Amino acid sequence: MTTKATSYLTHFRNIGIAAHIDAGKTTTTERILYYTGRTHNIGEVHDGAATMDWMEQERERGITITAAATTAKWKHSATGEEYTVNIIDTPGHVDFTIEVERSMRVLDGAVAVFDSSQGVEPQSETVWRQADRYGVPRIAFSNKMDKTGASFELVLSDIRERLGAIPAPIQYPMGQESDFKGIIDLVRQRAHTYTNDLGTDIEETDIPEQYMDKVREMRAQLIEAAAEVDEAVMDKYLEGEEPTVEELVSALRKGTVEKKIFPVLCGSALKNKGVQLLLDAVVDYLPSPLEVPAIRGHIEDSEETRDFPADPDGKLAALAFKIMADPYVGRLTFVRIYSGTLSSGSYVFNASKGKRERVGRLLRMHANSREDVTELKAGELGAVIGLKDAGTGNTLIGDGDEKVLLESIDVPEPVIKLAIEPKTKADQDKMGIGLQRLAEEDPTFRVESDPESGQTTIAGMGELHLEILVDRLKREYKVDANVGAPQVAYRETITKAVDVEGKFVRQSGGRGQFGHVKIKAEPLPPGSGFVFENVVVGGTVPREFIKPAQ
Numbered sequence: 001m002t003t004k005a006t007s008y009l010t011h012f013r014n015i016g017i018a019a020h021i022d023a024g025k026t027t028t029t030e031r032i033l034y035y036t037g038r039t040h041n042i043g044e045v046h047d048g049a050a051t052m053d054w055m056e057q058e059r060e061r062g063i064t065i066t067a068a069a070t071t072a073k074w075k076h077s078a079t080g081e082e083y084t085v086n087i088i089d090t091p092g093h094v095d096f097t098i099e100v101e102r103s104m105r106v107l108d109g110a111v112a113v114f115d116s117s118q119g120v121e122p123q124s125e126t127v128w129r130q131a132d133r134y135g136v137p138r139i140a141f142s143n144k145m146d147k148t149g150a151s152f153e154l155v156l157s158d159i160r161e162r163l164g165a166i167p168a169p170i171q172y173p174m175g176q177e178s179d180f181k182g183i184i185d186l187v188r189q190r191a192h193t194y195t196n197d198l199g200t201d202i203e204e205t206d207i208p209e210q211y212m213d214k215v216r217e218m219r220a221q222l223i224e225a226a227a228e229v230d231e232a233v234m235d236k237y238l239e240g241e242e243p244t245v246e247e248l249v250s251a252l253r254k255g256t257v258e259k260k261i262f263p264v265l266c267g268s269a270l271k272n273k274g275v276q277l278l279l280d281a282v283v284d285y286l287p288s289p290l291e292v293p294a295i296r297g298h299i300e301d302s303e304e305t306r307d308f309p310a311d312p313d314g315k316l317a318a319l320a321f322k323i324m325a326d327p328y329v330g331r332l333t334f335v336r337i338y339s340g341t342l343s344s345g346s347y348v349f350n351a352s353k354g355k356r357e358r359v360g361r362l363l364r365m366h367a368n369s370r371e372d373v374t375e376l377k378a379g380e381l382g383a384v385i386g387l388k389d390a391g392t393g394n395t396l397i398g399d400g401d402e403k404v405l406l407e408s409i410d411v412p413e414p415v416i417k418l419a420i421e422p423k424t425k426a427d428q429d430k431m432g433i434g435l436q437r438l439a440e441e442d443p444t445f446r447v448e449s450d451p452e453s454g455q456t457t458i459a460g461m462g463e464l465h466l467e468i469l470v471d472r473l474k475r476e477y478k479v480d481a482n483v484g485a486p487q488v489a490y491r492e493t494i495t496k497a498v499d500v501e502g503k504f505v506r507q508s509g510g511r512g513q514f515g516h517v518k519i520k521a522e523p524l525p526p527g528s529g530f531v532f533e534n535v536v537v538g539g540t541v542p543r544e545f546i547k548p549a550q
């Protein structure tokens with residue numbers, strides 16, 4: 001419900017950009033930051049001057065590991081109203097599934113970026129399922145429309161067939177591949193033609209005659225989809241009347257928030273085509289913090305639950321979703337405030353750890369600057385300096401010491417481990433400190449020591465994951481160590497495996513969740529099911545690795 005106190009939230013969008021690696025997430029994010037005026041040159045993000053990819057290794061490896069939250073402003077091109085868009089970075093590499101999970105937890109809506117020449121790729125599917133699990137409304141961006149082989153239809157049919165979702169194209173491309181010239185907005189019935197690749201010269205006109213048949217057909221389908229979820233549009237539809245633009249937007253918004261409709265847009269982030277329209281769609285269709293269900297808190301040792309609706313005047317309830325070591329200010333704890341207001345200099349109760357902690361400074365992060373703020377209100381995301389004990393997934397509560405735990409983040413079991421041996425006694429001491437800090441930052445990273453040999457092993461989500469952690473031990477904690485070969489950390493028996501696509505229902509491991517696995521399958525004796533070694537839920541199973549028990 002919107003009240004005077006919560007009215008600012010109608011102009012808030014907390015979103016993530018999710019994609020298969022290489023689909024163009026970084027480029028799209030970079031363009032969004034450029035068009036929202038927070039970076040000054042296109043390419044600045046890639047060059048590393050201002051960056052969503054914070055760490056050196058990320059730049060070197062060209063992958064995005066961390067999930068920083070960045071605040072931007074966007075003025076809707078049609079309505080002229082200004083919105084705050086918080087972008088929660090989600091990584092595209094499967095080894096960092098936990099990073100995707102934690103960002104899913106704190107965002108309200110997502111933009112799924114697809115490569116139009118590839119359609120829906122395995123990892124896009126993984127991310128899509130994660131978004132389903134967290135109930136995240138989505139819009140899809142069919143990127144790389146300029147690329148050879150690009151096909152908007154391919155993306156639409158893949159969404160239908162591979163993701164089992166109903167795509168609602170709200171745009172239609174004018175030309176494809178090297179002939180991609182512009183975008184037709186099916187909702188507002190306007191054509192946007194880009195006369196250069198810099199996105200500086202855009203002509204908005206009536207829809208060219210040659211596209212009219214296609215547009216009529218697609219718009220009729222869009223209106224039908226809107227009518228399915230909205231009575232006002234349905235009534236008009238039955239009368240043979242067209243809804244107004246506002247009615248259509250509002251109906252599509254309702255369907256998107258309810259996750260019945262997935263609006264699909266097209267463009268080319270690289271060639272600066274379609275990014276402004278994508279931002280308008282974020283505002284038009286993705287929910288504000290007031291439109292998502294209130295986060296639920298579970299009161300420890302009881303069956304009781306409590307909901308925390310987005311209200312700055314309510315009791316403080318916040319979730320720490322990312323811990324980062326910062327070279328300048330030390331430990332940064334990224335938080336999402338669900339309810340109440342977090343003030344700098346105040347005390348909060350870390351309900352997960354049972355400890356009272358003092359909040360030092362509060363920062364709002366922009367693409368190329370950090371802003372010191374005195375408070376963060378319900379619906380906002382930012383970073384806290386000064387929290388010593390808060391770990392990823394911890395609940396922070398205001399006043400008192402009630403043990404309320406917010407619905408947190410699923411932490412998958414590590415799948416790969418390796419032995420690590422410090423070279424000297426001094427290295428051993430530094431390694432102890434480093435490993436402890438890294439494990440606090442990243443709950444999927446485990447440190448174990450073998451009671452017999454005294455050897456230390458580290459376990460994580462994949463080879464790249466561990467490689468990066470070892471790299472950080474060397475760089476940040478100056479540890480010189482020998483590292484053993486990676487080994488499988490655990491085995492999981494899948495008792496029911498199945499369908500032709502290589503999808504299966506995971507029955508072991510407790511949860512019975514739907515997932516995809518990757519890697520080696522080893523047949524067991526008849527009747528005992530399947531054994532997958534090195535199972536990564538959220539990965540993909542190459543078909544040839546799935547072998548039924550004989």
Ligand code: GDP
Pocket residue numbers: 019020021022023024025026027028092143144145146147267268269270271
């Ligand atoms: P990410 O891995 O999803 O973050 O993908 P990037 O944004 O790093 O893009 C991967 C590659 O695709 C880079 O070489 C980009 O220049 C390229 N790329 C991104 N967007 C487009 C686009 O719209 N068209 C074309 N042709 N290439 C693109």
